[in-house]
Amino acid sequence: MxxxxxxxxxxxxxxxxxxxxxxxxxxxxxxxxxxxxxxxxxxxxxxxxxxxxxxxxxxxxxxxxxxxxxxxxxxxxxxxxxxxxxxxxxxxxxxxxxxxxxxxxxxADTADGHSEAEMGLQLVAMPISVEPEAVQLEKREEEVVARTHERKRRRAAKNLSPPLKENGFARANLGGTVDGDQVCLAIGRFLYEAEVPLDAVNSAHFQPMIDAIAAAGPSFKAPSYHDLRGWVLKNSVEEMKATVDFYKETWTRTGCSILADEWTTEADQTLINFMVYCPEGVMFLKSVDASQMVTSADALYELLKLVVEEVGVGNVLQVVTSNTETHALAGKRLTETFPSMFWTPCASRCVDAMLEDIVKLEPASIILEHARSITRFVYNHAEVLNMARRFTDGKELVRPGRSPSDTTFMTLKAMAGLKENLSSMVGSEEWKNSSCSKNEAAAAMTELICSPTFWSSVDSLVQLTDPLVQVLRMVDSIKRPAMGYIYRGLHRAKEVMRRVLKMKKDYMPYWNIIDWRWHKELPRPLQAAGFFLNPQFFYRIKGEVPNEIMTGVLDCIERLVPEMKSQDKINKELTAYKNATGDFGRKMAIRARHTLLPGEWWSTYGGGCPNLARLAIRILSQTCSARGCERSRIPFEQMHSQRKNHLEHQRLSDLIYVRYNLRLQQRHLLKNRQTDPLSVDAISGVEDWTVERTGLFTREDDESNWVELIQPTSSSEAAHTDEDDALFSAEIDDEEYDGCNKEEEEEDDDDDVKQEMYGFVKEEE
Structure with a gap:
């Protein structure tokens, strides 16, 4: 073979x-x-x-x-x-x-014996009307001699820049070449002077912009202020609408989800950004000031109803919102008005809340505080941070995530993976001879890094929480819809907790958190149906399909397929799917259960069951999260200000429409963006890990300077790459499905299990 x-x-x-x-x-x-x-x-x-x-x-x-x-x-x-x-x-x-x-x-030979060609001198053709050529060549010879005498001085001052003249250096160097460092300095001057956040260079459109300017050549004239507010914005709006129209063409086949991303501004306004999700992409629809609506179920219902009608009732499978009682009441009324769709609470907010609850438990809170004490010390001393970056091959300890809980557990996992590197660092002669290692704070950090019980506790907490973190990243995935995976992801998280902790009295506090957060908004038929219709998981169920799952499937059939004849056909076609007959039983189809996306699998092998296949594709094409992309530096608050000219308000609305949709389109590229945990652009998510507090590890007359820092390298970004394939393909044992909701487990009589796991915590108590 x-x-x-x-x-x-x-x-x-x-x-x-x-x-x-x-x-x-x-x-x-x-x-x-x-x-x-x-x-x-x-x-x-x-x-x-x-x-x-x-x-x-x-x-x-x-x-x-x-x-x-x-x-x-x-x-x-x-x-x-x-x-x-x-x-x-x-x-x-x-x-x-x-x-x-x-x-x-x-x-001609230069003063040091090198020819002009060796010096990199290039002759540039002059227009025929310019005379005489000899004068021009004589000037160039003088420039070469002057360059030779000042070569050392120029190398030393390579990164220094003279004051800008009226036309800048680009116009002065027409026909010649420009040093790359000078180009970077020119870009830097613009960003610094215009107060453009430096993470703007992470935009997927930054390099194409540079390439377009370079391709246009030195004769290119930059767009004016009025150009950017006028025809450039107008064309960008039309271009974006064309992209959105492409998305809309797919809604008939896959359906779509309306996402209501609710957030509060610094001025205490409650805004809702409405988006529409389909597998081809997410489009931003509009932003609404809902400050007076979120406290009233009736007002919120009216708002959601208008958005559903704007998108098209026949296209919408679900409306995803926050999970407050007001939203639940508005959602229930919405589904009564439109019986062919569901209201669904945002899964990412729900899983975030689970992780936040776990952080509050005493073992986890103590472990995390000790881990933070290490990173605070490292990231506030240039010498120590440089040393850490060398010993970890440029990998960062602190990993900014999409939410505080995501940041917390990504960072803890990163630290667990680098414990050998950190141990090598504090055991090295470089550390022992460092001025930063002589104080009490450094000694405390060294003792912590060298503590096996500390790392044992960290490893255990990472094991317990990593499946939940994976669920959080799964529901926020850009690459594939999460509807067919979330039910299994949460079940897997509970199983991992049971296997790690073994004893029921130890894992039940964590199970209770998951169950309370997840089941208080029951039922969730779309998630149950997504699990049932995902062949990767369905065909691994032992015995009968759990009643909760089958009930969710039947709820979806009745609500999403209102025609009784189609319902009856789907009911018959379910038998073929359950028994894997027809095309479902082909060897190709069996192999493809684990390689194709669930929707693609149904599209390929579901031809014999067209009614069920259409329903499956529509369900499996949906997301579970209402979370949008980064909102920073998009003037939502300014748009909702009452003091604004009507025409300018229209222009600002179009600008936000273009800007937010561009960000949504490039979300998958932003996962690989360059970041620095010390940057003010990341500080809102990582301050607990990088900002020193009084008490343990407080600096004592440290003279660290950022100029001394070894800047993050590209290798430090490798860990931030998209892990979607791993998230969606992680294997679990068949027995997990067989014991799907078992609560009565044989308790391990060895009381040392928990002590070994949290020995560090007990030692501190």
């Missing part, structure tokens, strides 16, 4: 790959061959190099097929890059022809 070719390996890109198309593809190693894969449609290219990818992204007919999912922005940037290649080739040819018209000049 032929051996499997093995999994695809994503190869790192070297710093030499400067073509803009490299930002939009992956280099894949498969069976000892190198391929390029488009980041948007995932098409593999075996030949043609990066130029073929660029043609693919530019949707240029010819050697490569067009990418169906690339954004208009990227498409335009790739086309400009292709056009730039042609323009540069023509300019180079024209330059060579004009240089031939000049009198040939033999390169």
């Amino acid at each position: 032929a051996s499997s070719p093995g999994p695809d390996i994503i190869l790192p890109l070297s710093s030499q790959k400067h073509d803009p198309a490299w930002k939009h593809c992956h280099m894949i190693k498969r069976a000892d061959r190198i391929h390029l894969r488009c980041m948007y449609c995932h098409k593999l290219f075996s030949g043609g190099g990066i130029h073929r990818i660029k043609e693919h992204l530019a949707c240029q007919k010819g050697n490569a097929s067009s990418c169906p999912k690339v954004s208009m922005e990227v498409r335009r940037a790739m086309q400009q890059s292709l056009d730039g290649v042609v323009m540069r080739r023509r300019k180079k040819q024209k330059l060579a022809e004009e240089v031939k018209k000049l009198n040939p000049v033999k390169p």
